[in-house]
Amino acid sequence: MTPPTVSTSIPLSRQINEWDTYIGRFEPSRTVDIRPRVSGQIVAVHFTDGATVRRGELLFTIDRRPFAAALAEANANLASARSELALARADARRANNLVGDEAVSKSELDRLHARVQAGIAAVAAAQARVSARLLELDFTEVRAPIAGRVSYRRVDPGNLVATGEGTRGTLLTTINALDPIYFVFDASEALYLKALRAKQDGAKTSAIEVRLQDETDYRWHGALDFTDNGLDPRSGTIRLRAVVPNRDLFLTPGMFGNMRLASSGTTTALLVPDAAIQTDQARKVVLTVTKAGIVEAKPVVLGPVVDGLRIVRSGLAPSDAVVVGGIQMATPGSKVLTKPTRIEPAAPARPAPAPAISGEATFAS
Template sequence: MIRRKYRRAAGGAVVLLMLAMVAGCGQNPPQQAAAPPPPSVTVASPTQRTITDFDEYVGRFVAVDSVEVRARVSGYLEQIHFKDGQLVKEGDLLFTIDKRPFQTALDQAKATLEKARAELAFAEGDLERAAQLVRDKTITQQTFDQRTQVKRVAEANVAAQQAAVRQAELDLEFTDLRAPVSGRIGDRRVSVGNLVTGGTTGTTTLLATIVSTDPIRFEFTFDEASYLRYERLAANGNVNAARDNIAARGGATMVRLKLIDERDFNHVGRMDFVDNVIKRSTGTIRGRAVFANAQGIFTPGMFARVQVPGSAPYTALLIPDTAIGSEQARKFVYVVRPDNTVAQKYVELGPLDNGERVIRGGLQPTDSVIVEGLMRVRPGMKVNPETAPSPASAAAGGTAQK
């Protein structure tokens, strides 16, 4: 019984399989899937613009004037007329030393001067009388010569006392210490009531320091190769980026600067000095620029970056930096041919200029560069190019940062 049931089940399965094969033969064959359309990409022609390459260096600010305030006379400090760290102008009163001893010395010098003048007046009168007496043979010539000598000594004594009065007046004037330059003063080094040592020796008391703030200098160093490049530019007649300006002693090349918390080089200054020797230990030479600092943002000792013109103006091709791909050490772009197929071109890159990359070689001004949709294309593919909207025309005379 079991075998019969098994045979019946197997026979039924065969019948069902044959029916399914007959039904399949009666249907139409499946159609092939339609090919996908070419991917859409955005293309743009390279921008042509006249630019200047800029070299970038790191440096720090230094004050044009830095002065140590020291007393010229010794005495007790009586008053301080400023707050630590404030801005002062040239001539502002900073410190006052006790004037009383110097006023007394001045009064004494004036009194001595009056005494010397009285002695001179007596000697002059005595000499006038002697002149008549010597003509009358009442006195000898020797007596007349003695009175003449007394008058000359009195005149010299008056001159000496006049000098003593002027010195006493200077000492009294020196008790008021005024700012020799305009700038920002540091903290006081001596409190009121302390004895201040003055004079011209190295043991004088330091009272405070003043550094000028406007204008301010920026010092940096550049390498020997850059210096030579500037010299070559000068030899080729490119005066805008040559020794007469950039590497000149006292040139006037415009430079740009940004602080460590800024993104753009918005501060404009001028080169005013380049050193006369290259350091043997580092192979670098020191340059200096001057910047206006009316707002007091720049402080001596502060670090910043400066851009110096490194080439003569030239016409360059520029494309968006995002359109450039990398293949190991080589850089490339995708361009669309007239038949809408993609081609790969290797390019030589230059500096950035306002988000666009300068292309030094490998690209033509008429090429249609793919700027959007790079991940969807491969060389040889058909694409559907769409022209990117034309950007606003850039101002002439752009700058490129290396």
């Protein structure tokens, strides 16, 4: 009988990037809770809810009148202390002139000199109180400590706000810095070890790419900048973070994204059609045809699929004739006729965007 004919081809050799995929969430690169540093009544709000603000931009104004009065009082006390110091210095100078005539006792002279030192200290204390009142007056203008997107105002004009340590003060609003923005994700121990091994072998970790839920392309690019100092013993994962530029402020904290990371760099790989992979009990094999026309099964170690083709990590030589057509007629050890062909990658499949949530609709009148 005539041996069956099968289609064969040598493996396709291509430069590839292998990616590890993760799901993560965007977080602000910096976030600040705006709280008052002095207590008083809010008299004005100077921003629009959700607007982008610059660093130092005025956000709230607290009633300045009590603090202006306190500053005036501190200035008056400073003037009084300076006057007392000037009088003490004059008395000390007159006493020094009378020392030669023994018209002033030693104890009186010491008392006058001590009065001068006390006057100097009183002036310094009064100046410190003036500086403190100036700071309090300056704190009546609540300004943005960072640039970013401001949240909504939590206090309207006319309300009283109070200062306090930590989180005990009245929360006025929050500001999130969004350019750049962080992408935070958790990696399993296996993937973390894989990246570490690749780094030890000299591979350079490439930049990360992120795709949003309604996108088909990985259009957002960034770079890893932080790896936590330990794995979570409960989940066995480790927290990592990437920095992503966000110049148009499109990305918002809380968004989910699909991220991919190339941990092994660009390598040369052999690829065969995924349909050419056979299962022999617990191992994967590829059928090849020898020069004598005999079918031979070769155990292989597989990688991911790229454009419909399966990466073969080991077990296959670049010159092997792989059976890619008529596989059902090829049995290991049997003789076959071969028909040469070529392996071609399929068009890359793009993930479909997430469907929009349906609402209500009515006919227009």
